[in-house]
Amino acid sequence: MQQGNGQTDEAETAVRLRGVDKNFGDVEALKDLSFDVATGKFFVLFGPSSVGKTTTLRAIAGLEKINAGKIELNGRDVADAPIRGRGVAMVFQSFALYPHLSVADNFAYPLKESGLPAAEIKQRIGETVEMLSLSHRTGNLPSTLSGGEQQRVALGRALIQRPNILLLDEPLTNLDAKLRHDMRAELKRLHRQFGMTIIYATPDELEALSMGEDIAVMEEGHVVQQGSPDELYETPDNLYVAAKIGSPHMNLLDVSVNEDGDGLQTPFGPLETKRPQVSGDEAIVMGIRPSDIRLARDAEPHLNLKVQLVEPLGDITVVSVDVAGSSLRLVLPEAGALGVKPGHELPIVIPPERVHLFRKADGTVVSTAM
Amino acid sequence: MLFRSNAKNQTREVDQAGWGRTFGATVVSLIYFFPVLIIIITAFKEHTDALAVPAKLFPDFLSFIVPEGLTFKPTFDNFVHVFSRSYSAGAAAQDTGFDRFFFNSIFIAGFSVLLALFIGTLAAFGFSRYPLKGNDTYLFVILTTRMLPAIVVIIPVMLMFRVTGLSGTYTGIILLYTAFNLPFTIWMMKSFFDELSPDVEDAARIDGSSERRVFFKICLPQVLAGLAATAVFGLILTWNEFLFALLLTGVETRTVPVAMSQTIGGDIGVRWGLLAAIETLFLIPVILVTFFLQNQLLRGVTFGTVKR
Numbered sequence: 092m093q094q095g096n097g098q099t100d101e102a103e104t105a106v107r108l109r110g111v112d113k114n115f116g117d118v119e120a121l122k123d124l125s126f127d128v129a130t131g132k133f134f135v136l137f138g139p140s141s142v143g144k145t146t147t148l149r150a151i152a153g154l155e156k157i158n159a160g161k162i163e164l165n166g167r168d169v170a171d172a173p174i175r176g177r178g179v180a181m182v183f184q185s186f187a188l189y190p191h192l193s194v195a196d197n198f199a200y201p202l203k204e205s206g207l208p209a210a211e212i213k214q215r216i217g218e219t220v221e222m223l224s225l226s227h228r229t230g231n232l233p234s235t236l237s238g239g240e241q242q243r244v245a246l247g248r249a250l251i252q253r254p255n256i257l258l259l260d261e262p263l264t265n266l267d268a269k270l271r272h273d274m275r276a277e278l279k280r281l282h283r284q285f286g287m288t289i290i291y292a293t294p295d296e297l298e299a300l301s302m303g304e305d306i307a308v309m310e311e312g313h314v315v316q317q318g319s320p321d322e323l324y325e326t327p328d329n330l331y332v333a334a335k336i337g338s339p340h341m342n343l344l345d346v347s348v349n350e351d352g353d354g355l356q357t358p359f360g361p362l363e364t365k366r367p368q369v370s371g372d373e374a375i376v377m378g379i380r381p382s383d384i385r386l387a388r389d390a391e392p393h394l395n396l397k398v399q400l401v402e403p404l405g406d407i408t409v410v411s412v413d414v415a416g417s418s419l420r421l422v423l424p425e426a427g428a429l430g431v432k433p434g435h436e437l438p439i440v441i442p443p444e445r446v447h448l449f450r451k452a453d454g455t456v457v458s459t460a461m
Numbered sequence: 462m463l464f465r466s467n468a469k470n471q472t473r474e475v476d477q478a479g480w481g482r483t484f485g486a487t488v489v490s491l492i493y494f495f496p497v498l499i500i501i502i503t504a505f506k507e508h509t510d511a512l513a514v515p516a517k518l519f520p521d522f523l524s525f526i527v528p529e530g531l532t533f534k535p536t537f538d539n540f541v542h543v544f545s546r547s548y549s550a551g552a553a554a555q556d557t558g559f560d561r562f563f564f565n566s567i568f569i570a571g572f573s574v575l576l577a578l579f580i581g582t583l584a585a586f587g588f589s590r591y592p593l594k595g596n597d598t599y600l601f602v603i604l605t606t607r608m609l610p611a612i613v614v615i616i617p618v619m620l621m622f623r624v625t626g627l628s629g630t631y632t633g634i635i636l637l638y639t640a641f642n643l644p645f646t647i648w649m650m651k652s653f654f655d656e657l658s659p660d661v662e663d664a665a666r667i668d669g670s671s672e673r674r675v676f677f678k679i680c681l682p683q684v685l686a687g688l689a690a691t692a693v694f695g696l697i698l699t700w701n702e703f704l705f706a707l708l709l710t711g712v713e714t715r716t717v718p719v720a721m722s723q724t725i726g727g728d729i730g731v732r733w734g735l736l737a738a739i740e741t742l743f744l745i746p747v748i749l750v751t752f753f754l755q756n757q758l759l760r761g762v763t764f765g766t767v768k769r
Contacts, residue, residue, distance in 0.1 A: 152663075152667050154666060154667070174666050174667055174669075175671075180667065180668075181667050183664060184660075185658060185660045187658060187660035187663065188661070188664075189665070190683060191682040200668055200678075201668035204668050204670050205669050252668070
């Protein structure tokens with residue numbers, strides 16, 4: 092079923108949304124939302140909170156009726172179909188365990204509801220508690236479990252159904268940092284093991300980039316760009332994606348095109364770039380990744396900029412330098428940052444070929460880095 | 462048994478308060494319980510002992526530690542007389558009908574509380590999960606039916622009962638008590654349903670449950686404590702109701718509070734021992750129900766403060 096070429100045709104599209112609108116009273120939660128999820132992919136819906144990620148998942152699961160548009164699961168239009176029989180399982184941010192049922196009964200619940208024979212249920216519970224290391228907890232009520240265990244029960248209750256499509260709504264948000272890290276690896280392992288399609292909603296860029304094979308960046312109820320982590324990082328379609336993806340965040344500076352139209356007028360002086368395809372009076376935002384800025388070698392032409400802030404992060408150090416009143420972040424390897432102190436001047440090179448340009452008015456891309 | 466305190470999430474043993482506070486709590490409890498104690502003791506006294514001043518508080522088998530004047534000779538006569546006694550000196554003992562009255566009290570209170578619980582829980586779930594336009598107004602209107610003192614509505618209710626022929630029937634008094642229990646049943650159960658996480662219900666829907674099964678398998682088991690608390694509350698109110706029972710029940714459907722009031726009077730004045738015996742018996746069913754539901758009750762009254 093799965094072919095590695097990233098193209099999606101009918102047969103291998105697990106989830107397809109086309110022009111989906113959803114309103115809550117006067118609030119437009121989803122606006123003309125469209126995306127495809129290839130079968131078997133680890134797909135990430137990324138965006139800050141209240142951008143419509145949860146509503147999207149709930150619409151796919153059938154918990155929300157959509158006002159317009161089309162939702163197809165494995166080629167079947169489900170916009171008006173009941174929740175039951177969609178082959179979808181979901182893990183909620185709040186875990187939503189059944190508080191009055193033991194761990195084993197939580198696992199058994201969806202299987203009983205779908206009418207599996209008792210022997211099959213028993214066997215699957217055995218496999219699931221084994222897989223999630225919950226064997227010693229089967230008799231416990233959810234309130235007596237730790238956060239990590241509750242998380243695993245929530246996950247187990249979804250996996251035990253062997254769903255075609257697994258929806259995960261910020262499943263790691265309520266865990267502490269260490270557990271989050273472990274669970275990221277665990278989720279990827281489970282995805283490899285079961286091969287189901289996963290749609291994973293998260294506001295955490297690190298989670299999105301580290302887990303997603305395919306990422307849709309959402310803004311105000313629609314997808315602004317969909318692509319692999321590399322595509323989003325290297326060729327952001329607009330200012331919003333550029334600003335959201337990548338850590339530390341891309342430096343963004345207001346610039347203008349110079350009179351000849353062959354370069355940029357920037358706060359730190361003129362910058363030769365490929366010819367920007369914009370008129371001279373249009374406001375432009377220049378973006379440059381902190382990791383693309385480097386220190387000058389030898390007598391290379393460079394800018395001398397004053398260091399404002401040094402943030403050592405272990406193997407890399409983030410240095411903020413002053414550019415005509417605003418700051419520019421760059422990333423140095425730990426060794427290269429030794430001895431850099433606020434107040435020092437650094438010889439900075441901004442490679443013109445690594446510069447992204449966006450229209451300030453609507454955020455659309457003019458040109459991306461080469 | 463362990464209790465979990467909300468603020469610091471620490472567990473405390475029950476006896477942690479120590480002897481001093483336990484003693485203080487005992488004294489306060491005894492003061493509250495004293496009238497009940499007097500009733501129970503009086504139920505075992507002969508007529509003259511019941512009227513004695515100072516009160517004889519101790520049965521005579523404690524006379525080796527209690528002064529002579531303060532003891533009485535316990536007797537079960539009062540309890541026998543509740544059900545069967547002679548109405549004039551020298552006459553043969555007659556059946557008083559109190560077995561019927563006790564049955565009436567239990568049947569009427571039990572039936573109407575369960576009926577109110579059934580209807581009220583469904584209504585509360587509706588108000589909580591499928592709010593109407595002007596939901597709060599409806600809830601308020603429901604509550605206003607309980608704001609009027611019984612004495613205000615008694616005349617229209619009596620007229621309605623007479624016209625419809627409900628006067629003196631089980632159906633009539635049960636319907637009336639159900640209507641009385643419904644408002645607070647709805648309000649209490651709604652607050653319990655409001656506390657539940659909607660995600661849990663959505664999880665059940667995705668797991669394949671119909672709305673009906675979401676209610677019965679997921680929501681209802683989570684509010685068992687609320688059901689228990691509401692049931693006991695309703696039971697106590699209904700059990701003790703006097704005014705409507707006096708005016709709307711007949712000979713066949715009379716409840717204990719009404720029958721008890723009618724034992725006052727007669728040739729030897731108020732028979733305090735007999736009254737106390739009736740009251741003592743009357744206490745038992747409520748105490749039993751409360752006792753069997755106490756674990757649920759404890760969770761019921763602390764619901765929302767202990768969770769989360």
